Amino acid sequence: MTKKIYLLVILFFGLVPGMKNGEFFINAGFTTSAQTGFFDIEICGRGTTEVELLEDDLGTTYRTTSCTVTLDCDTGEETTEPYDCNVSDQFVSKWDGTGGDNGGSGGSGGGDAVEVVFDQNDALLCGYYPTVKVGNGYTGGNGNLGFTMTITSSAGTTTVPVLIGSSCFSVGGTGMNPALASTAISIAYNAAVTEVMYLVKYSIIPANSVSLRAALILAVSANMALLPGGSYSSGNCLGTVPKTTANYSCN
């Protein structure tokens, strides 16, 4: 049985090297931002793209669809239908501890991979994170960041809390606004959660709270650093910057 859940509606627009003015690439991941966003040349508007969650007996696929469209730089409206669409599966896991794991645990090609699970409803950020304009940038804080990872190996099943608590993020650059800033931190954090899961899955880092926390902070920081003026740090923001409790319930 397959059921589809449409999760997110987002994202960044930036001029991609080699594209003509007004032609934009839409992507729900950081790939586009990384390649185009460090110094945004022009942002003509916002649009939508979809991230699908496909669940079946084998597990869950986090699937991103990205397309190219042409936007009118004055109105931000699409002047063509999306084309050159690519569908890519971001990762495969299962959310609830039932069923198998497409990552290959225990299988003949699976190497030393262990089964790693987190409940998406408790792990992935959603909602809106307000920021305040600080000079040329936008800064916001969030609290209660973290999740619980469930790891199953031949030795048994363990749960590891991965807690950051409070953190502070900033983004700057041409065309930045509060909505994009909020989206940026959600995507950066969620991509980092996924990455940490992979790091454990393939035994690249030790699966303890201290190590996972450090890896999560480093991954969020790296993701944010791909954005213009992007930064991320654990701990509260200083100054009269809004702080918002992390929201996981809208997943």
Added chain:
Amino acid sequence: MDINDSELLRVELTKVVSDYYPISLEFSNEPRAGNVALKKKIEQKINELINVGELIFCNALELEIKRLFSDHLVFVENYKQFPNYAISIELLKREFAEIDIVYNLKLRVSLLTNHFTAFYEEISFHKNSSNMLSKFMPVKLHLISSIAKIADRDGDYLSLLVNAVEKCLLGYKFVSHYLLFNTTIEIGTPHGLDEFTPKSGGYPIYAFLFDNEYNSMDNVYITY
């Protein structure tokens, strides 16, 4: 600057770091008076930016830099949650199929000491390689130097910037990035970085006093 001057400067800057951070002691930053003062400086900077929109202290400098580098993109990055004034000037950007390269001229003025530094930063985005397992993220490398012949053929920009700062911020002295990045403090955590998982081998003085932007330093190469 001769060797003795460099050593004196290292000692002076290390002393400043010890005023604000518990170095060589495995204590948290939090309870220290110096840490309270450091946070106060950041708080004042951020609130001034929120309330006034600019920093009176370096407004004239900003205008002068924008005038001097009017042909380039000037990014004022004072919103950073760090006790500094920060400006980056994009000198050149080149895009190829496999790699994007950006040359910046960066200025970091410390609010913890009357020193500033400026240097060229070459950032390369390697678009064929991902540094993540779970999804594609291009590898991003930084090369920091006092020379950037491609982006500054005549070699004028760095001295132009240094002169502008010395003219606008009286009493502030230039210090070479090479000294700042090559003087490491082994125990202690720069503001904004995670105290619970300190980096093995420590952090450079630059990260304590000027900016914590290169938090892992794993992808940063320092040249003279």
